[in-house]
Amino acid sequence: MAAPVSAPSSGAAPASVPIPQKPAAPVRPDFELAGPFIQGGVALGLAPSDALSLALDGRPVDIAADGRFLIGFGRDATASAELVARRADGSTIRRSLTVAPRAWRIENLNRLARQSRPSVEFERLRAPELAEINAARALVSDSQGWRQRFTWPATGRISGLFGSQRIYRGEPGAYHSGVDVARVTGTPFFAPADGVVILATNRPFTLEGYLLMIDHGMGLNSAFLHLSRIDVKPGDVVRQGQALGAIGATGRATGPHLHWSMKWRDERIDPLLLAGPMPQAAD
Template identity: 70%
Template structure:
């Protein structure tokens, strides 16, 4: 059901759309969530806070909210005649799974060898996310790339003697090595590792358009190459335990313009067999 959110007027000149709903979103804003909407007619630019939001020819757009998103965000459209339409979105908080380990230290500092290898890997990941690729996959209802036992939740975090560790940036699905992984939506292959990364192992990234990118970690194999156009449900690789993994599983992560997104919210409840 479409969620209708109240508009908040700001500095003049501002126009208010009928029924106080300048933007109709298909989901309520929530930390780690995505929402699709329709911009007012005549929109030239659209901003979510400081982040530019592309708008399709039909006025449709996608926005997303980081795991640690603030409680409110301004969505502002600038129209062709110079007027602006503004809506302040209330972003619902999430209760994250936090594990406190008061008797364990966070861990040892990375070795020089790890740091040497890691820098170019991070540069490749950043470069893959920086390119704007044409795809309408963001419009689709996402499906699970693999079904099985969920062994890791997005946003979970350990705190070692009061020092927070990095939170879990995706959702883990435990299945045997070789289990097929399918594209959760249409997209373009942004990165297909030709050798295992230190942490991610065999890493595959698919750009679904509008800045929405899926990443699949620890794969045993990758069946596509950079630039390939993939369709929802197409087999793109297989589950493995490459990189830093304690056992075979799929780690599915999603990002939107620097924001980390919860894939579980994008795909919904897992179907039969999950």
């Protein structure tokens, strides 16, 4: 017969249970980048693990807590750019970027002269409007909309392309700063990504009409012009797909449409590159 097994004494030490260790985050010795690097475009990236700061052509770039960042290239960006990360030990990591050019739609109007200088009255009205716009763009939010795949705020015929420009008797006019979507007045439009309202005008501006601006975080923002109605207010947090107001023809507009423009810091960005091809408009 087997010998009885005695119970452990009350003074015996309990068996130790191993504590699972959290796996160490993978070390990134270099940048991880996802383009495209193209005029009017934005690119996402991951900074080196020990990067303390980041700059694009000498201009500071924010780094999120998880190491992700966003950079943009303006309509007239040069063919090359340099991304520099400064590490904890004082050394730097540099990456040269090749920025692809684009063929912009240029219209030569040799029989028309460029519009004359704005009147004193226009400039008087315009100054406080520009001050409001610049103050709004200076606001910083913690929105994570910049991480999302952007959607079109309205569907319809694209009646104006980003970057297009008219040349009046050899003198270039300002290029078109956004994408125009032609729809009738009163058509609703929606948030292309999460964001925070940084400007919702209570009066039509001289050029933009009723103007709404949304900050998507990391220096990326959207502006919607010529609106007939705005349904949100400054400080509101909006979610992708949320109704924001209605399309109109206020301000300097030849007909009802939604003008959607975007900026990353001081660089103008082509919304079409973020939203992709225009989907079929709903009836």
